[in-house]
Every structure is written in structure tokens, then in C-alpha cells.
Amino acid sequence: MTTPFAVEVFQNEYLAYGHGEVHAVVTVRGAHGPVGPLSQGGPAELAEVIMLDCSGSMAAPQTKIIEMRRAAKAAVDALPDGVWFAIVQGSGIAEAVYPTRSELVQADKRTRAAAKAEIGRLEPDGGTAIGRWLTRTRELMATRPNAIHHAILLTDGQNGERTSEFDEAVAACVGRFQCDCRGVGADWRVDELRHIATALLGTVDAVRRPQDLAADFRSMIDTATNRAVDRVSLRVWTPRNASVRFLRQVAPHVEDLTGTAVRVNELTVDYPTGAWGSESRDYHLCVTVPAREDDVEMLAARVNVVVADQVWCRERVRAIWTKDIDLSTRIAPEVAHYTDQTELAQALQEGLQARRAGDEVTATIKLGRSAQLAHQSGNESTYRLLQHVVDIEDPSTGTVRLKRNVDTIDEMVLDTRSTRTVRVNR
Structure with a gap:
């Protein structure tokens, strides 16, 4: 039976001696149409x-x-x-x-x-x-x-x-x-x-x-x-002495799923993701593992897609310790991109909150950083919405001035869409 999902993991698995934090971007692609248990008795209701x-x-x-x-x-x-x-x-x-x-x-x-x-x-x-x-x-x-x-x-x-x-x-x-x-x-x-x-x-x-x-x-x-597969979860297994620090959906929008975890057993948790159609979503997974001081490799996590309690696909997240600084300091482009997109969403919301509270200094700093991140990452829709709230003088440095007369609806549109991201270029 054809699997309804495909999973890919993008990471730099190399860690410097003494480090114990593993980052990976997990891309999940859903197939169209009911599969497995859902296909019994016809199309999904x-x-x-x-x-x-x-x-x-x-x-x-x-x-x-x-x-x-x-x-x-x-x-x-x-x-x-x-x-x-x-x-x-x-x-x-x-x-x-x-x-x-x-x-x-x-x-x-x-x-x-x-x-x-x-x-x-x-x-x-x-x-x-x-x-x-x-x-x-x-x-x-x-x-x-x-x-x-x-x-x-x-x-x-x-x-x-x-x-x-x-x-x-x-x-x-x-x-x-x-x-x-x-x-x-x-x-x-x-x-x-x-x-x-x-x-x-x-x-x-x-x-x-x-x-x-x-x-x-x-x-x-x-x-x-157009969603035909329901009760879909990401299942994350970690070995003993390791744990999930966070799991965030980062595309098509930022959503922190860490607090939604449902424990399956001592080493495994499920993160519900709802119903799926023919679509793709990216997740940023961070796992903490015991730090090592020698050249050793370990399995830091296994990521499964689970549909109605049936496991459909598995991918691994690895950790390899090395004293080679060139290897350990590389950041996977996917991880770097979505780290910036998450910071962009947070900076936008904090900047708008400060603006509403009358804290112009904080608002200028946060919204300036937002303009810089939106410009650098190619998030053009967010950049355009920001221009309703601030005058952007130099996007490369995040230099902005707060606009004095801003329509409330412009601020609300920017707030609601602050978590929307652009996909990483691969």
C-alpha cells in the first residue's frame, strides 16, 4: 500500500565537543486522498x-x-x-x-x-x-x-x-x-x-x-x-537521557507545538497536526542530548508520521561529535532560514505590543529587526505589510521610523499575518 506521506530531514549532524543540542528541519509532504484505515468504506466523510x-x-x-x-x-x-x-x-x-x-x-x-x-x-x-x-x-x-x-x-x-x-x-x-x-x-x-x-x-x-x-x-x-487524511501526528522518539526541547511548525506559518505533546510511552511523544490534504509543512525540531568529549555518533531522535495510530514513515536525526571546527560550525541552510523566520514572527508581535503600550523605543528596535529579517529572508509580503506601520529607511540595518498615523486595521492585519513564513530555497 502506498504511503500517504513522505518525510525528509535536513540538519548538520556534527556537534562540537561539549555541546548537546541538535537541530533539524523536518519536511512532511502529504499525498492526496484517503489511505489505509480511512479508505475502508469509501472516501473520508x-x-x-x-x-x-x-x-x-x-x-x-x-x-x-x-x-x-x-x-x-x-x-x-x-x-x-x-x-x-x-x-x-x-x-x-x-x-x-x-x-x-x-x-x-x-x-x-x-x-x-x-x-x-x-x-x-x-x-x-x-x-x-x-x-x-x-x-x-x-x-x-x-x-x-x-x-x-x-x-x-x-x-x-x-x-x-x-x-x-x-x-x-x-x-x-x-x-x-x-x-x-x-x-x-x-x-x-x-x-x-x-x-x-x-x-x-x-x-x-x-x-x-x-x-x-x-x-x-x-x-x-x-x-x-480537499483534506482527506485525518488524525495525523508527528511521533518523536528520543533515547534515554535525551528530550525534545521544542517542536515548531515553521511553514507555511510558525506554530509552537511543544505544549501539545501527548505522551505515548517513556521515550515517545505525539504532536497532533490535524487533517491533511496534498500539501507540505516544515517543522523545526530541537533535541537535547548528553554532551560528549569524544568522536562518537548517536541516534538523537526518530521522527514518524502517524495516521490513526498507524506509523507510515520514519526518519532519523543524528548527532556526531567532532573536534573539526569547520564541520561543527556549519549551520544547515534550512535551520538557519527558519530560525530567522521564527525570530521575525516574535519580533513583529513584540514590536506591535510595545507600540500599543506607547513604548516607542522598544517598538522601533523590534520592528526594525523585523524589517531586516523580512528583507534578508525574502519575505516580501511581511515586508510590504510592515511599510504600513513604519517608514523603512535602510532594511539591511533595520533602520526604521514609526509612522504616527496608522490605521488600526493595518496593524491588525500585520499582527495576524506575523507568523506567515516563506519556504526555504532548496
Whole structure:
């Protein structure tokens, strides 16, 4: 049986005497179509729930609710026949407006038309209780337990629930479905949607104009419905006296997976990565091993791709100690590139936070470093977004000046997209 994944490891395996930190970039490529256990009984079942903010603020301006309806209808039109779906109206409560019964319905010509009719009747009213929207979505997803579960969440405002209530709702959804989050307008909080997207293995983005919602919704549906392999994890084995210091996804965006580890046994941990289609992702793995003072080689880690508890492929990460300085000081280009991309994401977020706090000195230093890293690594999209916030005088040195009049939405777009990376040139 053909494997659904291919794995490559890029590293400089040589360490200087007395050093005990091993770095490697692991590239995982997913094949299209269900494989192995998922192929039994036909194609993978897909489930989609679209959560729409219908709070009172969606009426100001009126274009928000109008474009939200248009985007939701476009998303429904993009659903292939057979996908199970529902539309949730979110305000201070969460209500499934289609179907009205407590289950999902399969997409076909009739159900898509009925869903779009209900979407057309949505009106803004009430507050914002995002945790309750997520809880209702989790309940709906539970009616199709064997499906690949994906949701879209759109809001224009800040959550009105107690922090504990919100956090508990997010935690209860972990592993139940993936969720892509979108904010429209400039009155929502990036940290709230990033918290959801991080926990639920999704994306977060700021939609600059309500008119852009429809294209974005169609894109999210297309990506979600082309994923055919679910419950995929990276499994990392390390020998005794060694441990994973961190594991980060570094392409197509930066996401620290270290805290998501699920222990399999004393030497092995799994890192859930959600559902996959025909795509490629890069991960930066750092393993600490006992330092040596002699010419010796050891296996520092084994990286496996696991689908529904079945191991499909394995690659090794090695450590070789040497007194040859030329060998031990080389940095693998992949490791160097993604180390810079991770620093870029962190510097952007810290710079924007300092700017909001009125700390202009820190903001200038951090955003200047961001401009330098974006320029050096060829991250042109981030470089262009930075120019909305700072005047870049010399990108090679990171010399910038803070702009005085910055639209809030420009800052939010830069914040949400701060973790997007460019792939290393190989």
C-alpha cells in the first residue's frame, strides 16, 4: 500500500565537543486522498460548521452584515455534494439556523438552497459569546463522529464572556474540530481569535474589507474539503537521557507545538497536526542530548508520521561529535532560514505590543529587526505589510521610523499575518 506521506530531514549532524543540542528541519509532504484505515468504506466523510457573528455591532456599518451573508452563501455554494454541514448564528447565544434540528445535514442542491435562504434572513442583534458558539459547534460535530471536522468562525467584536468560561469552551473543543478564525472591522481582539486558532489547529486573519469575505470563505472551504487524511501526528522518539526541547511548525506559518505533546510511552511523544490534504509543512525540531568529549555518533531522535495510530514513515536525526571546527560550525541552510523566520514572527508581535503600550523605543528596535529579517529572508509580503506601520529607511540595518498615523486595521492585519513564513530555497 502506498504511503500517504513522505518525510525528509535536513540538519548538520556534527556537534562540537561539549555541546548537546541538535537541530533539524523536518519536511512532511502529504499525498492526496484517503489511505489505509480511512479508505475502508469509501472516501473520508467531511463535516463543516460555519459560525457567523450576528451581534448588534454587525449593523455598523451595514456593509458588514450584507457582506457576511454574501460570504456565507458563497461558502455554502462551495460545499461539495455529500459534505455534512450546518450554519450557526452567534450572538449572546448560539443557534443553529440551518438545519434547525440538532444535527448536520448533507450538502446537495436542495439543502444548499435552503441554507442560503436562512442566511439571507440573518439580522444583527445582541452581544458576543464566542465560547457558546464553539460549544454549539462541538455538539453538532459530535453527531458525525467519524468525519473530518472543520469550522469557520467570523466575528467583528470582542468576546463578552468570563475568561474562564471562554477558555473552558476552547479547551473542550481541542481534538474535536479544526477552526479557521476571521475578524472583520477593527473592534475585535487578535489575541482572542489567535487563542482559538492555535488550540484548534486553524488559522487567524484580519479581513481588511467586508467585500473580501466571500473570496476568503470560498478559499477556506476549498482547503478544508480537499483534506482527506485525518488524525495525523508527528511521533518523536528520543533515547534515554535525551528530550525534545521544542517542536515548531515553521511553514507555511510558525506554530509552537511543544505544549501539545501527548505522551505515548517513556521515550515517545505525539504532536497532533490535524487533517491533511496534498500539501507540505516544515517543522523545526530541537533535541537535547548528553554532551560528549569524544568522536562518537548517536541516534538523537526518530521522527514518524502517524495516521490513526498507524506509523507510515520514519526518519532519523543524528548527532556526531567532532573536534573539526569547520564541520561543527556549519549551520544547515534550512535551520538557519527558519530560525530567522521564527525570530521575525516574535519580533513583529513584540514590536506591535510595545507600540500599543506607547513604548516607542522598544517598538522601533523590534520592528526594525523585523524589517531586516523580512528583507534578508525574502519575505516580501511581511515586508510590504510592515511599510504600513513604519517608514523603512535602510532594511539591511533595520533602520526604521514609526509612522504616527496608522490605521488600526493595518496593524491588525500585520499582527495576524506575523507568523506567515516563506519556504526555504532548496
